[in-house]
Amino acid sequence: xxxxxxKIEGITKEFTQGVIDKALEAYPEKGRKKRAxxxxxxxxxxxxxxxxxxxxxxxxxxxxxxxxxxxxxxVVWGPIRDMVHVxxxxxxxxxxxxxxxxxLMTGINGVTQFGMQFTSDFQEKDIVYGGDKxxxxxxxxxxxxxxxxxxxxxLSECPVGLIGDDINSVAKQAAKDLDLPIxxxxxxxxxxVSQSLGHHISNDTIRDYIIGTREFAEPSSPYDISLIGDYxxxxxxxxxxxxxxxxxxxVKSVWTGDGELEKIAATHSVKLNLIHxxxxxxxxxxxxxxxxGIPWLEFNFFGPTKIRESLRQIAERFDxxxxxxxxxxxxxxxxxxxxxxxEYKPRLDGKKVMLLVGGLRPRHTIGAYEDLGMVCVxxxxxxxxxxxxxxxxxxxxxxxxxYDDPSEFEFExxxxxxxxxxxxxxxxxxxxxxxMGIPFRQMHSWDYSGPYHGYQGFSIFARDIDMAVNSPTWKxxxxxx
Amino acid sequence: MSAEAAVKYVTETPIExxxxxxAWINSEEYKEKNFARQALVINPPHACQPLGAQLAAHGFxxxxxxxxxxxxxxxxxxxxxxxxxxxxxxxxxxxxTEDGAVFGGQSNLHEGLENALALYKxxxxxxxxxxxxxxxxxxxxxxxxxxxxxxxxxxxFPTPYANTPSFNGSxxxxxxxxxxxxxxxxxxxxxxxxxxxxxLNLIPGCDFNTGNYRExxxxxxxxxxxxxILADITxxxxxxxxxxxxxxxxGTKLDDAADSINGKATITLGPYATAKSYTWIKDxxxxxxxxxxxPMGIAKxxxxxxxxxxxxxKPVPASLKEERGRAVDAMTDSHQYIHGKKFALYGDPDYxxxxxxxxxxMGGIPLHILCSKGSKKFEKEMQGLLNGSLYGAGCKIYMNxxxxxxxxxxxTEPVDAMIGDTHGKFAARDAKIPLFRFGFPIFDRVNKHRxxxxxxxxxxxxxxEIANKFIDIKDDTCEDRFFEMMR
Numbered sequence: 001x002x003x004x005x006x007k008i009e010g011i012t013k014e015f016t017q018g019v020i021d022k023a024l025e026a027y028p029e030k031g032r033k034k035r036a037x038x039x040x041x042x043x044x045x046x047x048x049x050x051x052x053x054x055x056x057x058x059x060x061x062x063x064x065x066x067x068x069x070x071x072x073x074x075v076v077w078g079p080i081r082d083m084v085h086v087x088x089x090x091x092x093x094x095x096x097x098x099x100x101x102x103x104l105m106t107g108i109n110g111v112t113q114f115g116m117q118f119t120s121d122f123q124e125k126d127i128v129y130g131g132d133k134x135x136x137x138x139x140x141x142x143x144x145x146x147x148x149x150x151x152x153x154x155l156s157e158c159p160v161g162l163i164g165d166d167i168n169s170v171a172k173q174a175a176k177d178l179d180l181p182i183x184x185x186x187x188x189x190x191x192x193v194s195q196s197l198g199h200h201i202s203n204d205t206i207r208d209y210i211i212g213t214r215e216f217a218e219p220s221s222p223y224d225i226s227l228i229g230d231y232x233x234x235x236x237x238x239x240x241x242x243x244x245x246x247x248x249x250x251v252k253s254v255w256t257g258d259g260e261l262e263k264i265a266a267t268h269s270v271k272l273n274l275i276h277x278x279x280x281x282x283x284x285x286x287x288x289x290x291x292x293g294i295p296w297l298e299f300n301f302f303g304p305t306k307i308r309e310s311l312r313q314i315a316e317r318f319d320x321x322x323x324x325x326x327x328x329x330x331x332x333x334x335x336x337x338x339x340x341x342x343e344y345k346p347r348l349d350g351k352k353v354m355l356l357v358g359g360l361r362p363r364h365t366i367g368a369y370e371d372l373g374m375v376c377v378x379x380x381x382x383x384x385x386x387x388x389x390x391x392x393x394x395x396x397x398x399x400x401x402x403y404d405d406p407s408e409f410e411f412e413x414x415x416x417x418x419x420x421x422x423x424x425x426x427x428x429x430x431x432x433x434x435x436m437g438i439p440f441r442q443m444h445s446w447d448y449s450g451p452y453h454g455y456q457g458f459s460i461f462a463r464d465i466d467m468a469v470n471s472p473t474w475k476x477x478x479x480x481x
Numbered sequence: 482m483s484a485e486a487a488v489k490y491v492t493e494t495p496i497e498x499x500x501x502x503x504a505w506i507n508s509e510e511y512k513e514k515n516f517a518r519q520a521l522v523i524n525p526p527h528a529c530q531p532l533g534a535q536l537a538a539h540g541f542x543x544x545x546x547x548x549x550x551x552x553x554x555x556x557x558x559x560x561x562x563x564x565x566x567x568x569x570x571x572x573x574x575x576x577x578t579e580d581g582a583v584f585g586g587q588s589n590l591h592e593g594l595e596n597a598l599a600l601y602k603x604x605x606x607x608x609x610x611x612x613x614x615x616x617x618x619x620x621x622x623x624x625x626x627x628x629x630x631x632x633x634x635x636x637x638f639p640t641p642y643a644n645t646p647s648f649n650g651s652x653x654x655x656x657x658x659x660x661x662x663x664x665x666x667x668x669x670x671x672x673x674x675x676x677x678x679x680x681l682n683l684i685p686g687c688d689f690n691t692g693n694y695r696e697x698x699x700x701x702x703x704x705x706x707x708x709x710i711l712a713d714i715t716x717x718x719x720x721x722x723x724x725x726x727x728x729x730x731x732g733t734k735l736d737d738a739a740d741s742i743n744g745k746a747t748i749t750l751g752p753y754a755t756a757k758s759y760t761w762i763k764d765x766x767x768x769x770x771x772x773x774x775x776p777m778g779i780a781k782x783x784x785x786x787x788x789x790x791x792x793x794x795k796p797v798p799a800s801l802k803e804e805r806g807r808a809v810d811a812m813t814d815s816h817q818y819i820h821g822k823k824f825a826l827y828g829d830p831d832y833x834x835x836x837x838x839x840x841x842x843m844g845g846i847p848l849h850i851l852c853s854k855g856s857k858k859f860e861k862e863m864q865g866l867l868n869g870s871l872y873g874a875g876c877k878i879y880m881n882x883x884x885x886x887x888x889x890x891x892x893t894e895p896v897d898a899m900i901g902d903t904h905g906k907f908a909a910r911d912a913k914i915p916l917f918r919f920g921f922p923i924f925d926r927v928n929k930h931r932x933x934x935x936x937x938x939x940x941x942x943x944x945x946e947i948a949n950k951f952i953d954i955k956d957d958t959c960e961d962r963f964f965e966m967m968r
Contacts, residue, residue, distance in 0.1 A: 031596045057552055059575040060593030061600060067553025090612060090647035091522070092529030096557035098904070100564070100924075109907055110888070111503050112494060116907075121522040122648040127616060138521035145515060145523075148494050148502050158551055158612040159648065162582055189551040190578050190613050217490040262491040408571065409600040412726070428559050431569040435726040477724045 005044045006397035008375055011418075013399045016041035020401065023413035034058045038404040042396045049389040053381070053404040056193045061407035064356065064428055065382050067189030069093055071198020073155045075280050076206075077185065079103035079231045080259040082112060082150045084142045087119045088135060088167065089157025093189070094119040102445045103231045105258050112148050127159055132170050139174040139182060150261040151181035153205075161188035181261065183209045194383035194405070195358065196279065203283035206264070211288070214265035216252060223249045223318065224270045228285060228296070229277030229360075232257025234450015236457065240276070240301050243454040247311060247325040249318075255281060268292045272317055274299055276453075277359040279388055301453045302461070303368030304337035333455045341371060344462045347470055349373035351421040356403070356411060356429065357443045358382045363392040365424065365443065368452075368461055377418045380406055408432065422469050437477040439468040512889035516882075523885035526827050526904050526920075527854045529647035530655025532558045533687050533754075534609035535572055537659040540712020542732040543604030545597055546572035549590055549621065549642075550611030565689060565922040566718040566930055571728050573597045577613050586614050587624045591633045598634060601728060604735060606634070608642035609659055615646040639735065641666035651854040653754040653829050656687035660712060661758040667735060668742035668765070677767065680707040681793070682744040684758065686751010686775065686831055689921035691719035692933035697750075700936055703798045704789055709737045709744065719931060744768045746792045750775050750785070750935075753830035753859055776935045777835030777943075778842045779809060785936075801937075808937035811944050812843060818948035820844035823896035827851040827887060827905060828920040830859040834866065835934070836900050836919060839943055841870040849890045851879040884908055898947070915950050919943070 020039045024032045035058060040050035057063045066074070069087075074097045077085050087094025098117035107113025120126070120134050135154065142152055154167050171184035185205045187198045216224075227244065230237045237257040244251050252270050253263035267273075273285050273296040285296035297317060299310035308330050315326040351374045355362045362379040369376060379396055380403035381388060389402065396402070401414050408429070415423065415433065423433050424443035433440045441447045441464060449464050451457040505511050531548060535558045538546035548555040555574035562570035575593030577586045590608075597606060608621065621642045629636050643658040683697055694715040701708045716731020741747070746769040747762055749755045763770045769792055776785040783805070790797050823846045826836050830852060837847045850863060860880050867873030879886060884905055891899075891912040899909045902920035909916035923929045933939040952968045 026600055028595050028599050030592065031599070056578060057576040058592070058596060059589045060547070060573045060596035062571060062573045062597075063552060063576065064556065065552055065576075066556045067551050070553050070556070086521075090529055091525055091527065091651070092532070092554070092557065092611075092647045095525065095528045096561055098524075100560065108499065108503055109911070110506055110885075112499055116885070117524050117904075119522045119525065120520065121525065124646075124649050127648050134520045137519055141518050141521040145506075145511075145518070145521075148499065159616045162613065162616040189553045190582060193578065195553075214489050214491050217492075260491075266491050407600065426560075427563045428556065428570070431563060431567060432571075432726050435569065435720070435722055435724075437722070437724040477722060479723065 006375075008377060008397045008400065011377065011397065011399050013041045016399050016401050019414060019417040023410045026409065031058050031061065035061070035407070035410070039406070039410065040402050041399040042393055042402050044394050044396060044398050046393065047390075049386045050393060051389055051402050051404045053389060054193060054196065054383070054385045057405060058407070062409065063382075063405055063407060064426060065194045065405060067195065068187045068191040068198035068201060069155060069157055069189040070097065071195030071280070072185050072187035072202045073097050074101050075195065075231065076199055076202035076256060077153045077155060079105070079256040080153075080261055080264065081105040081107055081114065082148070082260050084114050084118055084146055084149045084152045086138065086142065086152060086154050087117070087157060088131065088154050089120065089159050090122045091119055093157045101231070102233050102448070102450070103257050104235050105232070110146070114146065114149060118142065122159060127163055130163060130165050131160065132165050132167070135165075135167060135170045136174060139170075140178065143178045143180055151183065154182065154184045156184075156186050156188050158189045161186060161190070181209065181213070196383040196385065199280040200283055203281060203287070206284055207287050210261070210265045211284070212265070212268050214262045216263075216266045216269060220269055221250055222271060223322065224252050225249050225272045225274055226253045226255065226267045226270045227251050228255045228273050228275040229281035230254060230257050230453070231277070233444075234446040234448075234452065236451040236453035239451040239454035239456040242456070243301065243307075243329070244274070247315070247329050248322050249314075255284070268294070270294060272297060274314065276301070278391070279359045279384060300364045300367065301457070302365045303371040303458055304333070304341070304455070305371050306364070306367040307455060307458075337455065337458060340459050340462050344466045345373040347466055350375070351469055352377045352418065353422045353424060354378040354415060354418060354420040355423075355443065356380050356382070356406065356425040360388075361424075361443050363388070363395045365452075366395045368458065369465070371458075372462055372465060374422070374465075376400065377420055378403065378414055380404055422465065437474060439471065439474060441465065441468050507892040509893050512893050515886060515889045522883050524904060524907075525853045525883040526902060527651035527829070528561070530645035530650055530652060530658065531609050531611050531647065532561060533652035533654065533656030534607075534643055534645045534659035535559075535562065535570070536652075536687060536689065536714065537656045537663065537712050538572075538607035538609070539570065539717040540714040540732055541605060541607070541663060541738060542734045543729045544732060545601050545603035545606050547593065547597060547606045547608045548572060548574035548611055549586060549608055549619070550574065550577055550613045552576040554611035561922055562718070564924045566691070567927070568718045568720065569726070569728075570718075571601070573601070581613065582617055585617060586619050587627065590624050591628050591631065594628055594640075595633050598638075603729070605639040605641070607659060607663060608640060609645045609655065610643070611645075612647050615644065615648070639666055651829070653687045653831075653854075657755050657757045660684075660755060661761055664711065664738065664741070664758060665761065667739040671739045672742045672765075672767065676743045677745050678707075678740055678743050680709050680741075680744050681789070682741045682747040682766070683708050683710050684747065684749040684751065684755050685710065686749065687754035687829065688751060688775070690930050690932075690934060691715050692931045693935045693939070696933035696936040696938055699938075700786070700789070700801065703800050704793065704795055705798075706789060706793050706795065709733060709741050711738060711741060742766050746771065748773060748785075748788065748792075751831045753856070774838070775831045775835040776939075778839030778940055779805070779812070779937070780842065781835065781838050782936050782940070804937040808940045811941045815944050815948040816843055818951050819944070821846065822898065822951065823848045825849040825851070825887060825891060825896045825899045827853065827884065827899075827901040830855045832920055834863060837863065837866055839940060841866070841872050843944070844872055846872050847876050848894065848896050849877060849879065849887065851882050851884075851887050851890075853881060853883055855880055888912075897951070915954065917947055917950070
């Protein structure tokens with residue numbers, strides 16, 4: 001994507017490096033050495049990434065990261081609505097991740113949809129004697145009590161891998177006995193350095209146990225696509241799917257927001273995979289490309305500018321019918337989007353935003369803020385890899401601050417220096433910055449709002465951003481006495 | 482079999498089948514199968530030990546909670562506290578990974594302590610464990626001793642630590658373990674023969690309602706009794722917004738905690754959440770020691786007030802007598818909205834005893850009482866409470882059951898309302914009854930943690946919420962001809 005480098009007055013490489021150096025001063029030497037390569041002024045034009053990433057978290061610094069289990073349960077597996085997802089191990093992990101991601105689901109809870117907390121609730125004796133027997137029993141119980149569940153995933157928590165349980169063979173036998181897909185996922189929280197490995201492991205289990213095991217009953221069409229890496233946070237899938245259908249495409253399956261197991265299993269017959277969250281699902285896109293010859297395309301449905309760009313890129317992969325549809329749809333929505341921009345931009349123009357999120361949002365949402373006249377002065381990820389930063393740097397203005405897995409201490413220092421008008425990050429950060437009187441939106445969960453994807457989502461996004469930045473409550477922070 | 486015959490197609494579940502199962506999961510037959518479960522736990526309303534440990538740590542001045550284990554654990558505990566209180570919950574972890582499984586977590590712990598000290602400048606670091614070090618058998622005592630020997634942390638820097646394995650007990654047990662460890666650490670060598678601070682040590686237990694703490698302070702202030710709350714999370718999780726972020730906005734002063742061993746008296750109000758700590762205190766603290774149930778409802782509050790009066794030889798202040806009178810006035814004024822109504826309750830043992838005591842006083846019927854992690858002793862005490870009231874007859878206690886069991890109960894033996902935490906909202910919706918959010922965590926309503934449920938004020942708050950909701954329901958659902966001005 002060639003574009004002119006964005007610049008912000010007052011933000012230079014020297015300024016930002018100074019801010020970084022100052023933040024690093026507080027660290028003991030070893031910690032400073034480890035953290036320094038993860039922080040840098042942005043270099044939009046460089047092909048090299050400006051920061052290191054996907055390294056071990058430095059102990060004791062207060063990272064926002066989660067674990068492999070979180071990546072497997074919370075991100076990839078949890079949103080598949082018609083499966084029972086068993087958190088295998090002690091009670092906590094499943095409890096903390098129970099309904100806390102906002103991957104909305106259709107269906108009837110406990111009948112056709114299982115957004116619940118299933119756990120083997122390990123006790124001391126399970127640690128001592130192993131949990132395989134318990135697992136075998138509970139799989140049969142789950143099948144009996146939830147007969148319409150299309151499958152069961154077994155998501156290992158830390159102890160399972162440490163005590164040497166063999167969930168793979170239990171799952172294999174149970175799958176045979178119960179005639180049901182049972183997918184063991186060795187996603188213990190201590191594996192890897194972040195959620196990211198959990199995504200990868202989950203992708204691998206989809207590859208090994210699911211893909212290719214079903215076929216769509218209806219005849220295929222040249223417009224069959226799959227929507228990959230959209231987890232339906234606050235209903236995002238429903239908005240994105242409606243838009244893709246409006247341009248004439250058939251969304252045959254969604255990975256995995258409001259997802260259905262058998263449709264995911266039949267995805268190998270689609271013509272194109274459209275990937276929203278590259279970080280968590282690029283693996284399976286690549287597998288499907290190699291194994292089934294399905295091309296894939298990254299797209300961005302945040303804000304009218306990026307939606308327009310993405311729709312045209314998608315159209316390029318199809319015939320004139322789709323191309324015409326896309327132009328028609330863009331022409332239909334352009335004035336509606338312009339009205340939104342006209343309403344909110346005067347109140348948000350020139351405001352600065354800083355982001356710290358996961359997956360794709362630290363880069364994908366920048367355009368939506370820019371549509372509202374805002375500028376991004378800092379961005380970073382909890383668990384990104386180099387290829388994420390390659391994609392991020394061109395989106396961010398020159399010399400703005402890039403941070404990989406920042407500690408809360410660093411993030412605070414950067415905020416003090418960059419003085420954003422809005423911070424978009426997570427629940428752990430939210431109240432820290434709100435105490436400082438800085439407007440904040442949770443950008444993992446859309447702060448209990450959404451959807452933010454697609455044309456439908458932009459009106460909600462714009463309203464929410466305006467509401468956060470311009471809430472009259474901020475004027476009350478300073479007491480008159 | 483031909484290759485074609487082996488093809489499996491994407492199937493749709495027939496609508497009749499969906500309808501059949503939808504009805505079946507509400508049936509008596511399903512309930513039996515559901516209660517026959519041996520291994521699978523579904524929707525348990527309790528968390529693991531370290532969460533409670535973190536809460537206890539936040540209750541002390543300048544204290545940084547430190548999770549020895551995988552980093553994801555710390556993120557989970559923090560998020561849970563953030564969501565419930567809508568407040569920051571700063572805590573670190575030492576991010577153990579695969580190599581920790583092989584070599585143990587000592588180097589992570591040491592590096593973590595060094596960084597945490599430098600960046601967050603705590604006065605105390607409270608270390609507790611998640612699964613990994615517990616399974617591999619890390620020796621925290623040695624690790625921390627070595628850290629001090631190596632100079633990673635100064636010798637005199639307080640580093641209490643607790644083993645809080647997640648495969649044992651629940652968050653209340655982790656709270657107990659951490660509290661006990663902190664008190665042992667801080668009071669060591671601080672007992673002075675003949676010294677008495679004249680103060681009350683008040684232990685609220687694993688209580689996630691900051692309003693309750695403020696209510697205790699109010700009661701003690703009315704009495705004029707000097708006190709130390711162990712552990713005081715009031716400001717930690719209910720701090721003012723004034724434009725500055727304070728990482729440690731409150732907590733019991735470390736000096737006060739150290740001197741608590743010389744207190745005039747110690748009362749625990751969360752006996753099930755502080756069993757170990759209380760036993761230790763009884764053996765080690767000066768002064769009198771009393772274990773009381775959480776003061777919810779009039780009788781349990783009276784018990785607390787009378788005990789305070791006794792221990793400190795002070796008459797009950799007129800203001801509290803008046804408060805009691807107002808609460809009783811509120812109860813008689815509104816009894817008809819609660820009397821005879823059936824309730825399903827779930828939660829931690831201490832909270833449950835409080836809710837049930839209150840309901841029985843109102844003539845409410847606590848029909849289903851579910852405790853997902855509780856002891857025989859608790860069951861016995863609860864049964865005793867039920868036996869003491871006409872309204873407890875026929876009520877049943879379900880020990881070590883979960884909210885999917887509860888759903889079956891709601892469907893086969895319906896009630897008018899549920900009392901518990903946010904996790905019951907799906908069952909309540911299916912049963913088309915209101916859920917009164919009195920427990921922890923509350924993720925889906927605002928400010929609930931600021932409204933006390935303890936003391937006379939707490940009784941009034943519970944009545945206001947329950948009675949008015951029932952009146953709302955009547956207004957929302959009655960036929961037009963029965964819709965009237967007064968209720």
